[in-house]
Amino acid sequence: MFDHNLYPFIITSMVGGLLTLLGSVGIFISIIIQRKVERLQAILEEFIDLSYQSDLNLSGKMFNLIEKYQMHYILPDNPRQIIIGYINITIGLVIALWLGLYILGYESPFHWLAILYLLPLIVIGLIMIWFRRLLQYLINIDETPLLGSIIPAPKRLRSISYLSSFINVSVKSVLKQARLNLLFKKCDVDNPSSLWMVVLKEELSFDDFFYFLVCFNEKNPIFLSFGEIVFDFPRDGITGKPSPVKKNVNIPLGELNITDEPEELQANMLIFTKGEKYPLNFNYKLKKGGTYYAPSDNPEVSIDHQITYSIEKNMINIIKNESSFPFIKKFASLFKLNGTRLYLPKVEEGKVNKDNLKTSHELVFID
């Protein structure tokens, strides 16, 4: 048999060994994570540097960078489970051995002071669980608050609001790479009196901004639409790859009736983002070409200093408006950041009030 005086010490040294192992695993993980974080930050910096060069075409590069970022961001599932499994077993074993030592050293009869002796075990148990959670956070960066604020998730890189409020990039040059464009398309090509669908095209899917669009036929407004643009791209159904960013995204904004089908239409769009106080103004000239209207050249983009806004409680609050933009005042109370897109189809008939607003339910599509 074992020596009763020696045995508890053997167990204690086992526990010590296990704890040392656990600590070294922690160090090992944090070294890996540190390298990963460095890599991610380097990509992030490259991305930010890119966004300052607005006169170059960077859509392709931005797309590749976001994809690359995602590759470094996600840790494969298998090693994660192995590490967590190891930590669970070690912590479980250590606590069990400690409990065993307690039982070994227990002498009856029971006195309530004995519970006080258990306190260190409870505290250590809690600390161990906390340690486990810390390591878990390090491994799953994407779902946890610990690193999420330091290292943004890949999909945050497509968010204009994130880029403009946390990183000081120029919204204008980023949106220039997104190439926002308008397209009016006949819903039913064979029907001459068919409605026209208004589509906002983005060549690189930047999102998380509020838009306010008015279309004109020779200075008479014919269509109004506003809302927040947020994408939620699911994993690719076939390959299972997550897609933080996509190309050639089309956002249906609504439908309208163009009565005499003029050769040219104009459109103005304001873009509100979280980190700014002046909206961007996009000015489009749309030319008719058969069953569609498309811009004849690149839109004029400027920062509209006549409008000042702030964002409070997920609402756009227009502080000052000296522009000639119609309808802003009327609908300003509906400028909510809730992911919906509203439109007013019958502006020409003078039905300009909140009751005539419709919601565009059509899904974003790639084309």
Add this chain to the structure above:
Amino acid sequence: MCNIIDFASAIQELLSRPFSLEKDGEYLDLAQISSINKELLLKKVNIPPQPNPIAEVVSLVIETMKGCHLTRTKIGINEILKAYLLIINHENEKECTELFSGYLYEIYLYSLQKNYPYTDLLWNYLSNCFHVVSLYLVEAGYIEGCEIFLQQIATMGKMAAQKGLHTSSIQHFLHTLELKAQELGFTEFAAVAKNHRFNLEIF
């Protein structure tokens, strides 16, 4: 080189000369034949190549690029494209487009040189020209020719995107072309245009 008008008329004169799209002729081109013997070599060794006014014009245009005369370069490209649209017909659309788009590609490649200062200006000009030319080709029903032309534009566009030149006008025109082709009932061609649009910035 004298003034711009003289330059333009020199080019127009060259382009108005007759030329044939036939590759063979009598001239012995080693790349065009599969085998050779001494007899054939001796027989054809002194035959000069066929006159090729378009190649002459292209070399003139490249000369203007060496001297950085952007206006002349633009005129040259413009004349070449106009000549192309005049020459193309339903019999020769394939050969004709291959020839002309090949020459345009040469000019474009020269413009990518590091010491050429007007790369993006010329690229914008080319993009604008391509828009009109391809729309004309589709409307006139030269689908095969237009497909070859688009292929060449897509190659150029891809290189441009890699160099950081703007391709929004190419994207936009490919989309317009797609819609136009759909409207005219060329669905297969519309799909080709769409595919080019999706692949333009993938590298």
